[in-house]
Amino acid sequence: MLLVCEHASNAFPPPWGDLGLDPAARRAHIAWDPGALDLARALAQRLDACLVHAPVSRLIHDLNRAPDSAGAMPQRSEVYDIPGNRGLTPADRAARVAAVYDPFHAGLSAVVARRIALGLHPVMVTVHSFTPVWHGVPREVELGVIHDDTRPGDDRFARAVLAAAWAMTDLRAELNAPYSAADEVTHLLRLHAVPYGLPHAMLEIRNDLIADPEACAHMADRLAPVLTRALVALKGA
Amino acid sequence: MLLVCEHASNAFPPPWGDLGLDPAARRAHIAWDPGALDLARALAQRLDACLVHAPVSRLIHDLNRAPDSAGAMPQRSEVYDIPGNRGLTPADRAARVAAVYDPFHAGLSAVVARRIALGLHPVMVTVHSFTPVWHGVPREVELGVIHDDTRPGDDRFARAVLAAAWAMTDLRAELNAPYSAADEVTHLLRLHAVPYGLPHAMLEIRNDLIADPEACAHMADRLAPVLTRALVALKGA
Numbered sequence: 342m343l344l345v346c347e348h349a350s351n352a353f354p355p356p357w358g359d360l361g362l363d364p365a366a367r368r369a370h371i372a373w374d375p376g377a378l379d380l381a382r383a384l385a386q387r388l389d390a391c392l393v394h395a396p397v398s399r400l401i402h403d404l405n406r407a408p409d410s411a412g413a414m415p416q417r418s419e420v421y422d423i424p425g426n427r428g429l430t431p432a433d434r435a436a437r438v439a440a441v442y443d444p445f446h447a448g449l450s451a452v453v454a455r456r457i458a459l460g461l462h463p464v465m466v467t468v469h470s471f472t473p474v475w476h477g478v479p480r481e482v483e484l485g486v487i488h489d490d491t492r493p494g495d496d497r498f499a500r501a502v503l504a505a506a507w508a509m510t511d512l513r514a515e516l517n518a519p520y521s522a523a524d525e526v527t528h529l530l531r532l533h534a535v536p537y538g539l540p541h542a543m544l545e546i547r548n549d550l551i552a553d554p555e556a557c558a559h560m561a562d563r564l565a566p567v568l569t570r571a572l573v574a575l576k577g578a
Numbered sequence: 579m580l581l582v583c584e585h586a587s588n589a590f591p592p593p594w595g596d597l598g599l600d601p602a603a604r605r606a607h608i609a610w611d612p613g614a615l616d617l618a619r620a621l622a623q624r625l626d627a628c629l630v631h632a633p634v635s636r637l638i639h640d641l642n643r644a645p646d647s648a649g650a651m652p653q654r655s656e657v658y659d660i661p662g663n664r665g666l667t668p669a670d671r672a673a674r675v676a677a678v679y680d681p682f683h684a685g686l687s688a689v690v691a692r693r694i695a696l697g698l699h700p701v702m703v704t705v706h707s708f709t710p711v712w713h714g715v716p717r718e719v720e721l722g723v724i725h726d727d728t729r730p731g732d733d734r735f736a737r738a739v740l741a742a743a744w745a746m747t748d749l750r751a752e753l754n755a756p757y758s759a760a761d762e763v764t765h766l767l768r769l770h771a772v773p774y775g776l777p778h779a780m781l782e783i784r785n786d787l788i789a790d791p792e793a794c795a796h797m798a799d800r801l802a803p804v805l806t807r808a809l810v811a812l813k814g815a
Binding site: 407408409431432434435437438439442443446447450451454455457458459460462491492528531532535536537 | 644645646668669671672674675676679680683684687688691692694695696697699728729765768769772773774
């Protein structure tokens with residue numbers, strides 16, 4: 342199993358700096374997925390899995406969006422303006438792609454290709470968190486399991502994860518919630534999982550459930566067996 | 579327009595060397611696509627297009643096959659045995675992936691991502707050649723235009739190229755001949771064109787028609803206007 346955390350970081354290193362955001366905005370869900378990296382690390386330990394994660398904030402370049410997507414370097418995210426993303430020139434955008442997007446994806450590609458060359462066929466799981474309230478509306482779902490929709494069968498592992506979550510936890514778990522591949526959230530899976538036919542799922546955990554390291558450990562204790570059962574179910578199918 | 583030539587080279591550099599092949603086998607279509615690089619260069623000049631091409635023989639690592647494909651480092655190709663590809667260990671395969679597959683695809687990804695970041699939306703055309711006689715059977719088709727089959731609309735540019743070839747040349751041109759995406763020949767397009775929604779086509783030219791630089795130049799004189807017309811048709815659609 343190969344874990345990926347695209348929105349792991351709220352670091353704003355030079356040359357970009359804080360993009361004009363105050364400390365509260367830099368800690369908010371617009372800058373990263375709070376809790377996702379701690380949860381991904383806890384899952385990696387429990388599953389003995391490799392973890393690849395982002396080194397900088399998604400607001401510098403969202404690694405799960407194509408470089409021409411409005412969401413790659415957004416001028417506005419939910420209710421926040423991002424001053425440092427206003428008026429970017431094509432050269433500014435290309436420089437961020439070269440500094441952030443290219444090396445991350447080249448590195449992840451090499452991790453995937455090496456495993457495939459070794460005769461392994463990894464399952465790819467991306468780990469995200471979502472905000473409990475979005476544009477003022479509370480979200481009831483606690484665990485979303487999302488799959489790409491490019492090819493028939495892309496939903497197989499996600500459905501196995503969902504079935505295991507329902508069977509083994511009391512989490513409110515839903516398929517393709519709070520959003521789906523139609524919302525452009527499976528870019529990374531389309532680059533790295535779909536072309537190799539890798540089973541995959543994108544996990545979305547409501548971030549109030551993984552707000553501190555203890556909560557992350559508790560969630561990992563629940564989700565690691567869920568992922569293991571889904572893997573066994575997939576192999577048996 | 580972005581041109582790619584995955585089978586451009588019949589170079590067998592160290593540490594792999596000639597894989598036990600005699601000079602005739604190293605010049606044959608199993609080692610590369612004869613004529614494809616000269617044709618791709620001639621097209622790049624006429625279209626002012628960027629060209630990315632392979633530096634080593636496809637028999638070391640076929641850049642248009644996933645690392646776990648039997649065709650990536652084949653032990654046999656058509657009627658030829660490849661002694662140097664027998665008994666490869668998983669570590670041997672992983673080393674070839676790291677040396678050949680990873681840097682080529684990372685480089686091509688960066689070329690694509692930069693163009694997309696700059697607001698361009700390139701058309702990707704891969705340039706190949708095929709042998710006139712395969713397993714003893716002559717092939718009548720002269721120009722094959724192949725497309726991926728992952729998503730609806732993946733055939734749009736290929737169909738436009740084919741229509742232009744029929745209108746502007748007397749080449750025997752066919753869609754998805756002498757093989758198609760079902761034969762695993764669109765791996766590169768699935769990695770680099772499909773995830774970004776780039777229009778694409780794979781050109782297959784019978785190699786007896788591009789056997790020397792003059793023939794390549796003549797073919798490029800015919801195909802450059804075909805590609806241009808297809809591009810115009812696509813933009814008008």
